[in-house]
Amino acid sequence: SSEALRQDDFVGISFWIISMALIASTVFFFLERDRVSPKWKTSLTVSGLVTLIAAVHYFYMRDVWVATGSTPTVFRYIDWLITVPLLMIEFYLILSAIAKVPVGVFWRLMIGTLVMLIGGYLGEAGYADVWIAFIVGMVGWFYILYEIFAGEASKINAASAPKSVQSAFSTMRLIVTFGWAIYPIGYFFGYLTGASPADSANALNIIYNAADVLNKIAFGLIIWSVAVSESEKSL
Amino acid sequence: SSEALRQDDFVGISFWIISMALIASTVFFFLERDRVSPKWKTSLTVSGLVTLIAAVHYFYMRDVWVATGSTPTVFRYIDWLITVPLLMIEFYLILSAIAKVPVGVFWRLMIGTLVMLIGGYLGEAGYADVWIAFIVGMVGWFYILYEIFAGEASKINAASAPKSVQSAFSTMRLIVTFGWAIYPIGYFFGYLTGASPADSANALNIIYNAADVLNKIAFGLIIWSVAVSESEKSL
Numbered sequence: 001s002s003e004a005l006r007q008d009d010f011v012g013i014s015f016w017i018i019s020m021a022l023i024a025s026t027v028f029f030f031l032e033r034d035r036v037s038p039k040w041k042t043s044l045t046v047s048g049l050v051t052l053i054a055a056v057h058y059f060y061m062r063d064v065w066v067a068t069g070s071t072p073t074v075f076r077y078i079d080w081l082i083t084v085p086l087l088m089i090e091f092y093l094i095l096s097a098i099a100k101v102p103v104g105v106f107w108r109l110m111i112g113t114l115v116m117l118i119g120g121y122l123g124e125a126g127y128a129d130v131w132i133a134f135i136v137g138m139v140g141w142f143y144i145l146y147e148i149f150a151g152e153a154s155k156i157n158a159a160s161a162p163k164s165v166q167s168a169f170s171t172m173r174l175i176v177t178f179g180w181a182i183y184p185i186g187y188f189f190g191y192l193t194g195a196s197p198a199d200s201a202n203a204l205n206i207i208y209n210a211a212d213v214l215n216k217i218a219f220g221l222i223i224w225s226v227a228v229s230e231s232e233k234s235l
Numbered sequence: 236s237s238e239a240l241r242q243d244d245f246v247g248i249s250f251w252i253i254s255m256a257l258i259a260s261t262v263f264f265f266l267e268r269d270r271v272s273p274k275w276k277t278s279l280t281v282s283g284l285v286t287l288i289a290a291v292h293y294f295y296m297r298d299v300w301v302a303t304g305s306t307p308t309v310f311r312y313i314d315w316l317i318t319v320p321l322l323m324i325e326f327y328l329i330l331s332a333i334a335k336v337p338v339g340v341f342w343r344l345m346i347g348t349l350v351m352l353i354g355g356y357l358g359e360a361g362y363a364d365v366w367i368a369f370i371v372g373m374v375g376w377f378y379i380l381y382e383i384f385a386g387e388a389s390k391i392n393a394a395s396a397p398k399s400v401q402s403a404f405s406t407m408r409l410i411v412t413f414g415w416a417i418y419p420i421g422y423f424f425g426y427l428t429g430a431s432p433a434d435s436a437n438a439l440n441i442i443y444n445a446a447d448v449l450n451k452i453a454f455g456l457i458i459w460s461v462a463v464s465e466s467e468k469s470l
């Protein structure tokens with residue numbers, strides 16, 4: 001009986017809803033691939049991979065949460081360690097669909113990702129002071145923001161993209177700014193308020209869950225929408 | 236033995252039948268996508284997602300029912316919380332296939348949905364008086380009906396749709412009126428007759444199950460049928 005989802009476990013309910021929404025999104029992206037022109041197909045494939053990987057992790061995380069009420073930190077970071085690089089690949093693909101992009105752009109986005117996630121994990125898993133780890137993570141994230149707003153990636157886009165791609169690119173940037181900002185807020189409420197992590201587990205998980213909906217599903221839908229409209233143009 | 240479906244458990248049998256019918260419908264909608272022209276494909280994708288998500292939930296609900304004989308309220312609402320918005324998206328897509336639709340239409344349909352479902356959940360899960368929660372849910376539903384019969388959504392359709400789309404739209408409206416009306420009837424027999432909820436569980440679940448067949452499967456079939464006939468025309 002401790003294994004069944006209780007109707008007052010709203011964090012558990014959010015894990016459930018999201019795991020289902022992720023499955024639906026995965027099927028959606030994979031099916032809709034056939035509607036877009038070849039150069040957009042890989043972008044939809046990658047969007048579906050992000051939600052597929054997340055769906056699998058959400059099933060595990062959901063079970064951990066429903067059975068024990070504790071935060072499934074290790075599964076979350078395994079998920080992020082695969083899906084965030086995939087999202088960086090999406091940026092790279094969007095740019096590559098319209099211009100020749102130096103591969104250094106890609107590696108710099110990866111380094112920012114690793115610093116951000118390793119920092120966060122060391123803090124959440126108890127290997128480092130939660131504040132120091134937080135700052136390290138923030139540095140990684142700011143580096144990504146720098147690259148897409150002021151670095152080489154941003155210049156490529158401004159120079160040569162058609163309107164709809166430019167607007168997709170800037171929406172994706174806004175997601176990396178405001179959508180991703182939800183994660184450090186979750187970390188803050190989970191670890192930095194002085195309350196014990198067990199007491200903050202509800203806030204932490206519900207905030208991370210909401211952030212994942214936006215950053216995995218909505219992010220993919222933006223790519224789908226530009227892919228569909230660009231493909232219809234070229235018909 | 237308490238885990239196996241008994242041959243006199245007719246509510247359990249209905250859970251079983253519907254979970255199978257939902258799988259079949261999902262496969263049907265996904266396979267038939269390749270027969271219709273591109274602008275109709277997304278509608279079939281979404282129909283299949285509705286039945287896919289419902290199928291997964293029906294497997295869980297079936298197990299809860301067969302093992303415990305109790306109403307799987309939380310799973311039903313998680314299902315509805317994802318599938319009803321998808322049905323609202325279907326309306327929006329049907330309209331968008333033929334005209335430019337202001338995005339406000341979509342958000343207003345969403346708000347009606349949320350009021351309806353949150354109202355219902357508060358009542359069924361015991362967070363609010365069952366009558367007050369019922370009335371709140373009814374208000375949300377009436378608001379949806381207003382929007383599709385008298386609001387902006389209805390005007391768009393009347394103005395610019397071809398015959399077959401107009402008739403699909405009006406069938407969909409009838410489903411939202413009479414098909415959806417089955418749910419509050421289920422709620423009524425489940426909670427408002429004065430009998431204890433445990434005694435009313437059979438009536439509640441069999442009515443909700445029947446309603447889901449109509450509103451998920453038949454609704455999708457209507458969309459499939461207009462998509463096929465419109466696509467044949469344009470060949």
Ligand SMILES: CC1=C(/C=C/C(C)=C/C=C/C(C)=C/C=O)C(C)(C)CCC1
Nearest residue numbers: 083120134137138141180183184187215
């Ligand atoms: C800045 C910062 C963080 C940011 C995490 C982010 C931004 C995760 C993004 C995950 C995504 C986008 C997954 C999508 O699939 C941490 C590690 C929480 C804590 C340290 C400070």
Ligand SMILES: CC1=C(/C=C/C(C)=C/C=C/C(C)=C/C=O)C(C)(C)CCC1
Nearest residue numbers: 318355369372373376415418419422450
């Ligand atoms: C009006 C009303 C209700 C309506 C529920 C409906 C209309 C659910 C529809 C579900 C569908 C269509 C699922 C399809 O996938 C409740 C919440 C039972 C009780 C409160 C009053």
